[in-house]
Amino acid sequence: MTKRFLRSLLDEASRPFNGNGHFAYHYSRGKLSSDSIFREILKRGLFPAEGRYLDLGCGQGSLFAWLLAARKLYEAGHWPKDWPAAPKPQHLHGIELMQKDVDRAARAFGADHPVVRIEQGDMTKADFGKADVVTILDALHYFDHAHQKDVLKRIRAALPPGGLFLTRVGDASAGLPYHLCNWVDHAVTFVRGHRLPRLYCRPLAEWVALLQSLGFSVETDPMNEGKPFANIMLVCRVPAAA
Template identity: 30%
Template sequence: MIKNVTETVITIFFKVLFLIHGRPEENGKLAKVTSLYKSGGFSELFTSIRLWDAPYEEIAALVPSKGVIADLGCGDGLMVNLLALEEPTRQLIGVEINKDRLKLAKKGLANTKFIYGSADRVKIPKADGILMIHLLHHLTSRDQQIEILKSSYQALKPGGKLIIAEIGKKPFLKYLFTWFTDVVIVPILFEKRLYNKEIFYRTQQEWQTLLKKIGFKVSSKPVSPGKPFSHIILACQK
């Protein structure tokens, strides 16, 4: 009941927003992946919202053009399918613990494979690239964050890339909106609970320090201008 109400409120809000400001334009790559999610329901709208807000194109530009790429906590598989369509020479692996979202992710692309399981427990094959898009702050502790980052470092081939999308704490209003979404909206939509107060954010500098300590070369940047959430991208190389 609460989930249905939440979906209805989000649908009305974004339909009005897109009516006033125009629906976001999608280029060739984004249009192709969007076409895989045409359902006419909330999942189709949610796909459009995610592609509009999240820095998918910025992330895609950092991903190796070939080889094995693993997306940990892949959700509905948007990034996996986008990268698979973009470069057939990539072999994409998506890992997701939510069975409903995993079902949505499977679009039948030949160079994709989806695995049910927790991102911190699934054995990652030797990879050319690993993605963590809004995964780390949803883990159960800061120690768990460290462990999955260490295991990812070990799973990467020499010169391999770890690309992380996380939440920056600036600007404050965007951070506050993001916090509310993670604490209330995400649990209702995807976790079958009313809220989740255990969210483990770090500052951009804290992420950089941690990743360098593990052994990565790191560059980072905020990517939230004109969008409601305070995204940051960390590009890490082994």
């Protein structure tokens, strides 16, 4: 995989946010370039070839822009030989609490995009419908433990056998890296215009036990891109025969 390819992917994924205000463009571009989870999703072929994807706490839709850009480059034959085919999402449905993010998403993708639909909503209350892949990237810790359990339970119910839930959490048992992580989270949330939030975290073992108790098989993988944080990617699958 060349630097040139990653640059093209980043340019394509950032394009919808261009002309949508300084913040929208630089937020997505910065996030997609520096956060390794986006690359890993494609490189590891984590998502199925086709399907309905639901992103909870989707912000302005950076993940969707990334997936659409990946598919476009793949179809144009501009794709690393050692990466699996880019997925071709049939529906990209996002639910985001903050209206400002939803408005930025609407400007980026357009109101009548054939694949993308991002709506304002609170994932602790919203109906998830049915999906083949559900993602929550760095948003589960914004509400309390009882709501976390309920959201995870409803995600499990929304997924078919073989379905995937991909999330990233902080490991509250990781000591200093975890506290650093939380400090940065507070700062970024504040800069994005929110009040300083209370964060509801759990040790990694507790996240895994909770997800397993709901019927997921869980793989864990640190996802910090060289930063001294305690972020863990959780790849949670509904057993195919369930």
